[in-house]
Amino acid sequence: MPKLRALWIRLFNLFGISRARQNEADFDAELASHIALHTEDGIRSGLTPAEARRQALIRLGGVEQTRQAVRERSILPWLESLLRDLAYALRTLRKHRGATAAAILSIGLGIGANVTIFSMVNRFVLRPPPMGDPTTLLALHTAHEGDRCCNSFPYPVYTDLRDQATSFSGVAAYFELIPASIAGGGEPERVFGQAVTSNFFQVTQLPMVVGRGFIQGEENAPEVVLGAALWQRRFNADKAIVGKTITISGHAFTVIGVVTPAFHSVDQILGTEFWVPLGNVRQLVTHLPSQSSREQHWLAVVGRLRPGVTRDQAAAELKTLADRIALSNPKTDKGNYFAFEQAGSVPQGDLRAVILFLTALSIVVLLVLCIACANVANLLFAQAASRQRDMAVRLALGATRFRLQRQMLIESTFLGLGGGVLGLTLSLWSTRALSSIHLPAPVPIDISFHVDWRVLAYSFALSVISGLLLGVAPAWTASRPKLANALKGEDTLARPGRPISLRNFLVVAQIAMSVVLLCVTGLFLRSLQSASTIDLGFRTQNLLIMSVDPRIHNYTPERTVAFLTQLQQRAASVPGVQSAVVTDSTPLNGGNRSDGFHIEGGPNDPGAYVMADLFMVAPGYFETLAIPRIAGVDVGSETATGPRIAIVNQAFVDRLLGGKNPIGIQVSGGGATYRIIGVSGNVKARTLGEETRPVLYRSLQQTVATDPSFLGYTLIVHTVGNPTSVEEAVRRQIHALDPSMAIFNEETMEEHIHAAYFLPRLAATLFGTFGIIGLVLAAVGLYGVMSFAVSRRTREIGIRMALGAKPGTVERLILRQGLVLTLIAVVLGWPAAWMLSKLAGTFLYGIHPHDVFTFAIVPPFLIAVALIASWIPARRAASIDPMKALRAE
């Protein structure tokens, strides 16, 4: 404690809080009194006054030394000199305002890009879910030998695991996605929720905002836990909501709690907003597998490891457990095993793609930051050169090299931190923009990401590191000027006999990196261009889309068909509407129902199968979407319970039937047999980039009862003019049929397709932005180096011109220098780009990673930019007046 007290006092003294000046005067007085006392003693013992005073001073050991020793004790000397350096650095940076702004802008762009990408990495790879100790929460899967991992659980397998596995303190199961309508507090809305076992909240240890989670014995309780976003959106964050009753899909549930805003699903991807006990799931979802079936997999499972149990031990136990279960249920469970990963981490299957994408992005943004740092390092070199006299004087006066280096490093760290602040600001803005991107998926997905403490720590570390890195080389060089040269007023940093200066090396590295960046950027721009020319196979304009799900309003299949049929008729009669049709889901929805099909009565081996996407259609579908009908007839003549009919696309015919006349042929798949009555043109069914998929269109009225759409039904309206102009009228038709019907996915087909371009557009936007930033930085860097070279060579150029060199010759001299640097850089960067572009391959649409156009256009483009960047200083060199140049020195 006394030590701490002393430290505080010294700190206060240092910052002048406790009147340091007065302290010094006080000590001077004390010292004077000391000397006087000592002198008096001396006189008393017989010395002359002069001798007595001399003795007193000798015994003291010097007035100035004592004063200095006390001063050092009263403050913290090392901190004082550091503070002085900090103040000096700030003063220097303020003096060179332009250069400082340029440096901070450069680093800010670099760090902003890095922080944005790191926020993504943080969201998808690093951030633990808000569920107790995330390392002990495992997402469990079933898998079958020889098949791809992973599958969900049948209910009895879950209970076997729950009751028998001792590695876990608790195992919970949940049904992942329940579409439902929620009423009260405004228009009815479709939301998604989950049905969970009553131990779910104990196992996940989710923090609650208000209320509690379910407890043992509430398996069938009509209770609900709300997500924080839903609670805020529809219930105004009312804390008194606990105990109130709300209606979900027409069923009454009592709210018992609100879960933390950080949680929206165990996998951290799905955006679900309410949780009900699993016993209620059949009220909300029809056509669920039987509770006793060991073959139908429908439950996701998470387990909490018992304290002290390792994952390896759990894996071993699960293996023996799987064997035991297989023995007692040989018919259904033979060959099954369990797999797990930490809950909330990116699922194994998608991990590769996500990591690949983030790696590519990380490399690119690191390149941008390197270019920015090289830029600023060059700027500091230029500054160091102009401050060499200052440095030489300080060295000559006895400053240590370390002191000078520390001085320069403090300056560059300030630049780094300034850039960090700017970068963080930029990334706050960019993360918000990126989070708001609408994903082309039929299920709710929450991938929003934000700046949290991890991101803050990362950007701070990045700023300091880049500040130090970019300062090291200039500080090293600047702190060892040649004193002799400095006194003569000559260049002190030039090292004779070293043709490749560090500055030139930096600029070559910069340009080489921007070659890589530009190639990648070019690839993604080309990819976007090529994606935009993809033939979708259906009408993209003047279509309005609206979805409803009568099932979550407790409609029977018959009532659903009647509702949809009436809706189609009513919508078609709205003024301004050409035609309307109901289907289950729109094309380009990201994912879709699909089944394996084979020819009925044909060979039943795996080779005779074809996977086809399934769509439900009503009469007029193909005309409304302008999909050509190639052969046969449209749906409409069938009856709901009659023999099933289908229309298939050309790809289906080509793959399964090998060009045979398909009309009348019977195909089977997904437990049903269909007679083909027509053939249509190909469309992009799921995603833009897909190879054309076989598609089978079923009759809506024959399918609603037996195989209902899980995600509702969609009305597609073909309008005469702008689709949004009839939006209100169509909504009114829906509410005229049922005022409580929740409407969702309301958009025009153009908006829908715009969302489908998500990936190529995101990639092109990100890489395009980073590429342009990198290019501008590199060009500025080259410009800086060239103009510095010109200013250094002013005298040389003056002499050349005095001796008869033409301005043109001088201009070419400078241009040539810039061009040589650029060419070296291109020669180095181009092969690197060629190799790295393979990384990007997976994300490109319709172009090769070694796209000839991109790789051919980048070098000349870059050389052109480099020429412009060095042309400006070259012009300045050519306009040098030899008389002035020579007189200036």
Added chain:
Amino acid sequence: MGEKSDVWQGTLALMVLRTLETLGRLHGYGIARRIEQTSGDLLQLNYGTLYPALLKLEQEGFIRSTWGVSENNRRAKFYELTKAGHRQVAKATAEWEQTTEILARFLTPAQEG
């Protein structure tokens, strides 16, 4: 031992505290003289080094200082122990005694076996 010893690092503070405990209120010059006298003039104290040590003790809260008038009517700064200072003397003395006792065991020849 013809030469005078320098003051060992860290012991000066204890000497100052001990002096103030014995004599009460005292100015810097007086403390210095007293330390020399107590050591039987065996210690060669550079008076200048006393002042940083005093400042340190004051910062640590063991002593406090006030201006006053000396016996021969001269203005001088007087130091005296605080409560914490009294405690510190006891504590440091005990520590020091233990240290010297341990050292003594090493330095005196073994008496048996």
